[in-house]
Amino acid sequence: MSPILSTHGLGRTFRTKGGPLHALTDVTLDCDPGRSLGVVGESGCGKTTLNRLILMLDTPTAGEVRFKDKPLAQLTTNERKAYRRAVQPVFQNPYSSLNPRLRVRKIIREPLAANTTMSRAQIDARVDEVLEAVGLSSRDADRLPAEFSGGQRQRIAIARALASKPELMLLDEPVSSQDISIRAQILNVLKDLRDEYGLATLFVSHDLATVRFMCDEVVVIYLGRIVERGPANVICSAPRHPYTQALLAATLSADPDAPEMATRPQGEIPSPLAPPSGCPYHTRCPHAHDLCKAQRPQAQPAEGGGTVACHLVEQGGW
Numbered sequence: 001m002s003p004i005l006s007t008h009g010l011g012r013t014f015r016t017k018g019g020p021l022h023a024l025t026d027v028t029l030d031c032d033p034g035r036s037l038g039v040v041g042e043s044g045c046g047k048t049t050l051n052r053l054i055l056m057l058d059t060p061t062a063g064e065v066r067f068k069d070k071p072l073a074q075l076t077t078n079e080r081k082a083y084r085r086a087v088q089p090v091f092q093n094p095y096s097s098l099n100p101r102l103r104v105r106k107i108i109r110e111p112l113a114a115n116t117t118m119s120r121a122q123i124d125a126r127v128d129e130v131l132e133a134v135g136l137s138s139r140d141a142d143r144l145p146a147e148f149s150g151g152q153r154q155r156i157a158i159a160r161a162l163a164s165k166p167e168l169m170l171l172d173e174p175v176s177s178q179d180i181s182i183r184a185q186i187l188n189v190l191k192d193l194r195d196e197y198g199l200a201t202l203f204v205s206h207d208l209a210t211v212r213f214m215c216d217e218v219v220v221i222y223l224g225r226i227v228e229r230g231p232a233n234v235i236c237s238a239p240r241h242p243y244t245q246a247l248l249a250a251t252l253s254a255d256p257d258a259p260e261m262a263t264r265p266q267g268e269i270p271s272p273l274a275p276p277s278g279c280p281y282h283t284r285c286p287h288a289h290d291l292c293k294a295q296r297p298q299a300q301p302a303e304g305g306g307t308v309a310c311h312l313v314e315q316g317g318w
């Protein structure tokens, strides 16, 4: 089965006053039908840049994004419309992503506007259907965003994304702006929808615990590069890359019952304007040695599945 969406050697370098900023480098990944892929990494690692490239809000400076094996740049006008329906985003903050002047019905109708094959009645029925799918009711269609709580607003954003019957949902930190008590509810809504509609999801987050709950497979990004990938249960419980181990330790240290593990990431993330030589993580890695400073490790197949780019793992541990 071919992926709905794939990226191939995707890169984005921004020209800045301080010189070229490599926000994303050589990112290759697949979003397969019905599967949920997680993308994790600390702030500034390039997650939103990846999302914007996929949504055609920005253009790559290297590589490409493909929709069903066809590069986005080569899509015909009709294929481009199909792509915009098939791939729907849900953003981090529903306060800024929902137009406060529009009633919910209009907000949800928006992605359907280009669809001329649906009658007005069919569109209204679809609005009611997606509101119910996210745990709201058709009565909510005539209200304004301001009348809802943050969690309810995120449900409206998810309903809007669902309206055009997408094949892939792009979720950029969809719960990080919510209270802890609301997060689990929203994640459960997303999970149920995914199972019910067979939706694929690309789930961007800095939180391994959330990704473990939501995803089948995970890609870990550090300074714009993929450093590890594999099954979610491996990445989120027995990661192989020292960076992922540190991320996991940071997640676990929030839990007082968790066993003592590797330490959370030490020190500051280096500036992407002056990325370290060799392995991008060597300046923070407790196990780094000379080779790590000199040579960038290539992705190698790893025990447990997926790949890891680390000289130490390659040499059998430390």
Ligand SMILES: Nc1ncnc2c1ncn2[C@@H]1O[C@H](COP(=O)(O)OP(=O)(O)OP(=O)(O)O)[C@@H](O)[C@H]1O
Pocket (backbone or CB within 6 Å): 014, 015, 016, 021, 022, 023, 041, 042, 043, 044, 045, 046, 047, 048, 049, 050, 206, 272
């Ligand atoms: N338009 C731009 N011009 C210059 N630099 C940019 C631009 N957009 C992003 N960057 C830089 O690219 C890098 C990646 O940013 P990005 O927003 O993709 O990170 P992120 O992983 O989404 O972070 P967060 O977790 O904080 O949302 C950062 O160093 C950022 O400062």
Ligand SMILES: [Mg+2]
Pocket (backbone or CB within 6 Å): 047, 048, 049
């Ligand atoms: Mg971001």
